[in-house]
Amino acid sequence: MVDRSVFERRLSKLEELLVKLRPLAELEREAFLADDVAQSLAERWLHLAMECALDLAHHLIASEGWPSPSTYRETFQVLAKHGVLSPELASEMEGWAGMRNVLVHLYLEIDHELVFEALSKELSQLEAYAAAVSLAAFPDE
Numbered sequence: 001m002v003d004r005s006v007f008e009r010r011l012s013k014l015e016e017l018l019v020k021l022r023p024l025a026e027l028e029r030e031a032f033l034a035d036d037v038a039q040s041l042a043e044r045w046l047h048l049a050m051e052c053a054l055d056l057a058h059h060l061i062a063s064e065g066w067p068s069p070s071t072y073r074e075t076f077q078v079l080a081k082h083g084v085l086s087p088e089l090a091s092e093m094e095g096w097a098g099m100r101n102v103l104v105h106l107y108l109e110i111d112h113e114l115v116f117e118a119l120s121k122e123l124s125q126l127e128a129y130a131a132a133v134s135l136a137a138f139p140d141e
Helices: 004-025 031-035 034-062 073-083 085-104 112-137
Strands: none
Touching: 004 034, 004 112, 031 034, 031 112, 034 073, 034 085, 034 112, 073 085, 073 112, 085 112
16 A cells, blocks of 8 residues: 555655746747756756656555566556556656666766757656556545
């Protein structure tokens, strides 16, 4: 069974981060690429959003007794296998896991054009993910 307080704290943080990211997503490309502060905020908030997404997934997987994934990408495959995510959303979330790895491990090589593309065109995927895991954790609400 999902620990409601643990799950809701992470879900709330993810939703808070998405609210913070939305104005950055609405910047013009040139403005974003010229603004070191906006880029830094985007990097950090996207990283934290993905940590929340992964924590939510791992909590749900553990509470259901499903097999533990061996990689971040596999985490979303497990959720798709059990009907929490559509195959399309799982694939999109695997891409976000890759973005998380770049932000954490390849921080010297971050392509801010790619960050901007993700922000401006793919942020809704994280919103859809939040809705899907919330429904899976609390199906009667």
